[in-house]
Structure formats: C-alpha cells, structure tokens
Amino acid sequence: MYQEQATEHNIHYFVTTANQLEGYRIVKTLGIVRGIVVRSRSIAGTLGAALQTLAGGDITLFTELCEHTRSDAYERMIQHAIQQGANAIIAVRYDATELTQGVTEVLCYGTAVVIEAQQG
Incomplete structure (x- = not known):
C-alpha cells in the first residue's frame, strides 16, 4: 500500500493505493477522478535514448520522460x-497506452472521497 499526505494551497489531502485509510472513515464518496497526459518523444530524445541503448543499462532519457509524465x-x-471537494483519493492506479508509435497516454485515476478522523 502506498499512502501520502500532502498540502496544496493549505488543503490537506491523502492519496493511497488502498481502499481505505487507517484511522479515518469515509463520509462521502464523490466518484472517479483522473489525470490524463499524452506525450510524444522528440526526435532528439529518441536518438539520445538509442545511443544509450548501445551502452546498455538504464535509459535515463526515457526514465525521466516517464517520471515527469506520471507525475x-x-x-x-x-x-x-x-x-x-475531496480531501482524499483512495484506490489510486496508473495505466499507460501507446496511442501511436512514439505517443503514449498515461492515466492516473482513483476514487475521490471525503474523510474524517475516527473517534476513539
């Protein structure tokens, strides 16, 4: 299970791959939320990555592209x-689809909920 607590614009929110948050109860389920990014590789990036494959190991140009796209x-x-109006997202998942050669869609999705701390 991955769980994160962060603050953005003074809004505290939780994000987890689990279906619940320990110590909290779900007050309201708001539905599916998603973030979609479609990226293509540049010609220069593709050539640079091709050169990195000759040496073997981590292809850092593609790794960085993947990290930025997922983020x-x-x-x-x-x-x-x-x-x-959510303060938490549960059941977070990623999916990636190659739309055409060199063009990939990355989808991050989960269930938006309102949570509150359990008493006792």
Whole structure:
C-alpha cells in the first residue's frame, strides 16, 4: 500500500493505493477522478535514448520522460479531486497506452472521497 499526505494551497489531502485509510472513515464518496497526459518523444530524445541503448543499462532519457509524465498525471488527478471537494483519493492506479508509435497516454485515476478522523 502506498499512502501520502500532502498540502496544496493549505488543503490537506491523502492519496493511497488502498481502499481505505487507517484511522479515518469515509463520509462521502464523490466518484472517479483522473489525470490524463499524452506525450510524444522528440526526435532528439529518441536518438539520445538509442545511443544509450548501445551502452546498455538504464535509459535515463526515457526514465525521466516517464517520471515527469506520471507525475503530471498524478497532479492533474489531485486537482480534479480538489475541484470535486475531496480531501482524499483512495484506490489510486496508473495505466499507460501507446496511442501511436512514439505517443503514449498515461492515466492516473482513483476514487475521490471525503474523510474524517475516527473517534476513539
């Protein structure tokens, strides 16, 4: 289980891959939220990555592109949840689809909820 607590614009929110948050109860389920990013590789990036494959090991150009793309999708999902009035997102998942050669869609999605601390 991955769980994160963060603050954005003085709004505290929780994000987890689990279906619940220990110590909290779900007061309201707001529905699915998502962040979608579609990216393409540049010609220069593709050539640089091709050169890195000759040496073997980590292809850092693609690793960085993947990290930035997933991070952007994650942030967009959080913004969507905040717009819905959520203070938490549960059951977070990622999906990626190659739309065409060199163009990939990354989707980060979960269930937006309102939570409150359990008493006792």
